[in-house]
Amino acid sequence: MRISAALIVGGLLSALFILAALVSYVWTPFDVEKMAVVARLKPPGAEFWFGTDHFGRDIFSMVMVGARTSIAVALVAVGIGAVFGVPLGLLAAANRGAWYDELIMRFNDLVFAFPALLLAILFTATLGPGAVNAILAIGIFNIPVFARLARGAALSLWTREYIMAARAAGKGPARISAEHILPNILNLLIVQATIQFSLAILAEAGLSYLGLGAQPPIPSWGRMLSEAQTMIYVAPWFAIFPGLAIVLTVLGLNLMGDGLRDWLDPKLRRAR
Amino acid sequence: MSLLEIDRLNLAIGGVPILRDVSLSIAPGECLGLVGESGSGKSMTALSVMKLLPGGSTMSGAIRLDGELISSFGEREMCNLRGARVGMVFQEPMTALNPLKTIGEQVAEVIRIHGQSRDPRAAAREALTRAGLPPEQFPLDRYPHDLSGGQRQRVVIAMAVALRPRLLIADEPTTALDVTTQAVILDLLKRLAKEDGAGLLMITHDLAVVADMADRIAIMKHGEVVEQGETAPLFRAMSHPYTRALFAASTHRPQRHGREPGAEVLGVRQVVRDYRLPRKRLFEARRLFRAVDGVDLTIRAGENVGLVGESGCGKSTLSRAILGLEGIQSGEIALVGRPFGPDAPSASRRDVQVVFQDPYGSFDPRWKVADLVAEPFHLVDPKPPRAERRRRVEALLERVGLKAADADKFPHEFSGGQRQRIAIARALITEPKLVVLDEAVSALDVSVRARILDLLAELSETLDVSYLFISHDLHVVRAITDRVMVMQKGKIVEAGETEAVFSNPRHAYTRQLLAATPDLEAALARREGAA
Numbered sequence: 001m002r003i004s005a006a007l008i009v010g011g012l013l014s015a016l017f018i019l020a021a022l023v024s025y026v027w028t029p030f031d032v033e034k035m036a037v038v039a040r041l042k043p044p045g046a047e048f049w050f051g052t053d054h055f056g057r058d059i060f061s062m063v064m065v066g067a068r069t070s071i072a073v074a075l076v077a078v079g080i081g082a083v084f085g086v087p088l089g090l091l092a093a094a095n096r097g098a099w100y101d102e103l104i105m106r107f108n109d110l111v112f113a114f115p116a117l118l119l120a121i122l123f124t125a126t127l128g129p130g131a132v133n134a135i136l137a138i139g140i141f142n143i144p145v146f147a148r149l150a151r152g153a154a155l156s157l158w159t160r161e162y163i164m165a166a167r168a169a170g171k172g173p174a175r176i177s178a179e180h181i182l183p184n185i186l187n188l189l190i191v192q193a194t195i196q197f198s199l200a201i202l203a204e205a206g207l208s209y210l211g212l213g214a215q216p217p218i219p220s221w222g223r224m225l226s227e228a229q230t231m232i233y234v235a236p237w238f239a240i241f242p243g244l245a246i247v248l249t250v251l252g253l254n255l256m257g258d259g260l261r262d263w264l265d266p267k268l269r270r271a272r
Numbered sequence: 273m274s275l276l277e278i279d280r281l282n283l284a285i286g287g288v289p290i291l292r293d294v295s296l297s298i299a300p301g302e303c304l305g306l307v308g309e310s311g312s313g314k315s316m317t318a319l320s321v322m323k324l325l326p327g328g329s330t331m332s333g334a335i336r337l338d339g340e341l342i343s344s345f346g347e348r349e350m351c352n353l354r355g356a357r358v359g360m361v362f363q364e365p366m367t368a369l370n371p372l373k374t375i376g377e378q379v380a381e382v383i384r385i386h387g388q389s390r391d392p393r394a395a396a397r398e399a400l401t402r403a404g405l406p407p408e409q410f411p412l413d414r415y416p417h418d419l420s421g422g423q424r425q426r427v428v429i430a431m432a433v434a435l436r437p438r439l440l441i442a443d444e445p446t447t448a449l450d451v452t453t454q455a456v457i458l459d460l461l462k463r464l465a466k467e468d469g470a471g472l473l474m475i476t477h478d479l480a481v482v483a484d485m486a487d488r489i490a491i492m493k494h495g496e497v498v499e500q501g502e503t504a505p506l507f508r509a510m511s512h513p514y515t516r517a518l519f520a521a522s523t524h525r526p527q528r529h530g531r532e533p534g535a536e537v538l539g540v541r542q543v544v545r546d547y548r549l550p551r552k553r554l555f556e557a558r559r560l561f562r563a564v565d566g567v568d569l570t571i572r573a574g575e576n577v578g579l580v581g582e583s584g585c586g587k588s589t590l591s592r593a594i595l596g597l598e599g600i601q602s603g604e605i606a607l608v609g610r611p612f613g614p615d616a617p618s619a620s621r622r623d624v625q626v627v628f629q630d631p632y633g634s635f636d637p638r639w640k641v642a643d644l645v646a647e648p649f650h651l652v653d654p655k656p657p658r659a660e661r662r663r664r665v666e667a668l669l670e671r672v673g674l675k676a677a678d679a680d681k682f683p684h685e686f687s688g689g690q691r692q693r694i695a696i697a698r699a700l701i702t703e704p705k706l707v708v709l710d711e712a713v714s715a716l717d718v719s720v721r722a723r724i725l726d727l728l729a730e731l732s733e734t735l736d737v738s739y740l741f742i743s744h745d746l747h748v749v750r751a752i753t754d755r756v757m758v759m760q761k762g763k764i765v766e767a768g769e770t771e772a773v774f775s776n777p778r779h780a781y782t783r784q785l786l787a788a789t790p791d792l793e794a795a796l797a798r799r800e801g802a803a
Contacts, residue, residue: 161628162636165698168595168626169648170618180636 007259013252017245021067030058032065033217041235051237053227059238062219063245069131069220070249073213074200076135078193081142086189088143089150090181093158094173105151108144116141117206124212131214138203142196149192153185187264194257198250205246221246275300275471276321276439281333283313283320283495290316291495294333298439298471303462305486305503306475307518309717310688313495314475318441321473322358323350338438356386359432361461363444365424369416375400375427376412382434395434402467403430404460421583422453429460436468443475450582450744455788458485477717479522480790483507483799491515504799507792517719523792524722525751526729533754534573536609537705537738538594538624543567543603545589563589565762566603571706576732576739578749578770580785581759587742590759591708594740595626608705622651625699629711631691635683641694642679645669648702668697672727689720696727700735708740713748725752746789750774758782 029049036056044051050059092101120137127133154177157163166176207213208222216223221242228239274297283291291313298304308314319325321335323345335343342353354360362368369378379396389395397407403426416424425445432440442461446454462485465472474485482489483503490500491514499512510516545564563586571577581587592598594605596614605612610620625648628634635644645665649655656664666676672693683691692712699707709728713721729752732739743749749756750770757767758781766779777783 161630161634164597164628165626165634165695166636166647167597168621168624170621170651171647183638184636 004259004262006255007263010252010255010257010259013248014256017067017249017252018071020064021071024061024064024068028058028061028064030061032057032061032219041231041238043235044237050241051235053224053238054231054235059224059241062224063221063241065219066221066224066242067245067249069208069214069218070201070204070246073131073135073138073204074197077138077200077204078142078196080135080139081146081196082189082193085143085146086150086182089147089152090154090177092147093151093154093181094177096155096158104147108148111141111144117203120203120207121210121212124207129212129215131218134204134207134213137207138200142200145196146189146192149188150185153188154181157181157184187260191257191261191264194253194260198253198257201246201249201253274298275302275338276473277334277336278317278321279334279336281317281320281331281335283316283325283329283331285326285329289495290329291320294492294495294497296490296497296500298473300438300471301466301469302488303465303472303474303486305482305489306473306492307477307479307482307489308492309477309518309719311494312492314492315443316495317492318360318443318473318475321439321441322354322360323347324354352386355382355431355437356388356435357437358439358441359435359437361425361428361432361440361442361445364448365421365428366448368428369424371416374413374415375405375410375419375430376414378427379430379434380412382431386435388435396430399430399434400427402433402464403427404456405430420453421449422457425449425453425457426460429457429464433464433468433470437470439471439473440465441473441475444477445474446481447476447478451746451785451790452582452788454481454790461485478790479518479718480792480795483792483795484790491518504796507796519792521719521722523747524718524725526722526726528729528752529733530754531574531733533575536570536572537575537607538569538571538740539604539606540567540569540590540594541604541606543590543593543605544601545586545593545598546601563762564593564600567759567762567764569757569764571738571740573705573738574736575755576741576753578753578756579740579742579759580744580746580749580756582744582785585759586762587759588710591626591710591740591742595624595708596621618651618653622648622702623705624708625702625704625706626708626710627692627695627699627712629714631688631695631715634695635691637683639683640679641665641669641681641683644683645679645694645698645701648698651702664701665697668701669694672697672700672731673723687720689716689724692716692720692724693727696724696731700731700737703735704737706738706740708742710742711744712741714743714745721748728752746774746785758785 038056040052040054040056042048042052048058048060050063052058088104092104095101120141123137124133163176163180166180204213205222208220209226211223213222214220224242225239232239276298278294278296281291281294294317296304306314306317320331325331331343333343334341337357345353376393376396379399380392383389383392383395393412396412400410401407405423405426416427419427445461446457449457458481461472474482476482486503488501489503489506490497492498493514498514499506507519510519543564544562544566546560546562549559549561551558567590579587593600596612596616599614607620608623612620642662642665645668646661649661665679669678670676674690674693683694686694713724716724725748731737741749741753753770755768756770756773757764758779760781766773766777766782773782774786777786
């Protein structure tokens, strides 16, 4: 089984940021909450690897802790989407044409009809800014993505003969969904989760940029960008490093999603 | 001089030899039947002529068309040749056409690509008319989805013959079609090839079909041509043991001992199954399609009953109702004397099990054989302990001709015939009274099919289980059933003892089915009579 270059590069990039987030729990070069006005707006160098911000905080440390915020928010948000969306999709597929199939799918359409980020902004602005509300806002918009994917994939499996055989063996829809359908659509769901994960990181960055995500003093990539905006000519490193972190994480997760799809799909694998 | 000359063709794909020293020739106006079981290399021989081989294949040997060495052609020259000088008809008419293009466009495309006509649409109309789709009933702007399987195959044939190719290759052209459709499509192919003086390379696994169609036959096994010659003498002499084995397998009838029918196992009385059709307009009342229309059917213990009919006649719908997978609109179904339906308790559900047609789609690819075979234990209350289940699975696997150790393998590790044995084991694990065999041997090669039929016949006697044997293949039904029912448009049109129905059909539809079924002996007799 050959592993594609995309999967390796994507996996390494993603692992790098996850590692940075984990390490930040036990060690960062500097304390991200401690300000040192004497050391403000230092360019990158031997002491401050990525330079410092306008309060004299170390940007490298802030990017590390920011990774933690981004990954935590994205992980929980995608988790909410999958945990609620997949069972809804399986339920709808198992009882195709039932009233709740219609209800679930039309509700999905309703959610899809609005730009997700705009609604997330509305949501957090109404309920108050903060990491938990950002998670909820992003998570809710992940539910229909997983519901629709799971339903579509499950529907094509329900016509298979091994499902008929399981029905002839007297198994009910819930049991068949759990034993036969879910394991066979899992690879699709994993790939989608990777892609949604990168989108959630972008969404979290967008919300924090507007001040609706994690609140100070917790560092977050999006808010660092917005704070850096006014100093872009004086201290370009302040904007560049969090920006790079976002770009590289999203790129890494997307590459990994593509690579996983090729690797998990036996049909594509054989064609190679 | 021969039209197509294949001289010592060798082919390897990814280093694995597929064809060894294949030499064939076809004269103009001649039909060569290429016969073999799956994996024998018959399709690869045809694809070598078209140079449509998969990546990583290496070919040696010479292929000549009209004396021209086409095996040395480059891709560009092959593009000019495909469709224009060699036409091809595929097995599956459902996927051989592009669903987004009209039939006229698809036929005209062939003509346009080769730039051979000033008016491709007029030429397309002519080609479709020749293929039996006159423009009055089948205008060029029809889409493939509103044609039947046989009509689609006619479109594929129109595409193949549009430019009057010198050679026509038909790869299992009727395997996916009903018998009555098969007969007319075969006639059509033969007639078109004769009209154009083209050679016809007919690839099939069905000996009866080639006996009727082909002037000469080549029999392939493991990538080699083991025997070839004129049709009638070849079948009469059968000098190669493999030819004899194939012949024996395709006319094989398992040993059966008549059993005394006992108590009623299945009673289907006046069953009606309606489907609701989608609305055509918004506030229109939903119209109904009656798939099963007042069917009566009784199966008694120790009795095998056949159900034959063409696709769409309602036999699969009826089988799903009998299995309790779908509800019925009126009538009643009784299993071993108790009413049966989707809400039946598992105690009666274990009395009926099923074997499906497709040995590849019948198993969850992620489960092991032991778990797959044990799945119906779900119906047994109380469920036997784990060790006991395992022991019974192993015993049953050995019973159906597999090894106990096979329980720990995955389904993809088995061949089609072996998988069908696993499916039979799964159907028998709950010791049912009735097994529904829905086209259970239709996807198998003749020699495998013969062995599975033997197994089924033997099991039905030793385990005292009854079969409802659903098939479109009349030979198979005749070989394994005691009584047979003929179904047409949701109704049973004829029922009776199998031998009586087959030797003396009373209903016109039964006669039509029997007449359309290719018969090896009859074809040979016709051929010799004509000579």
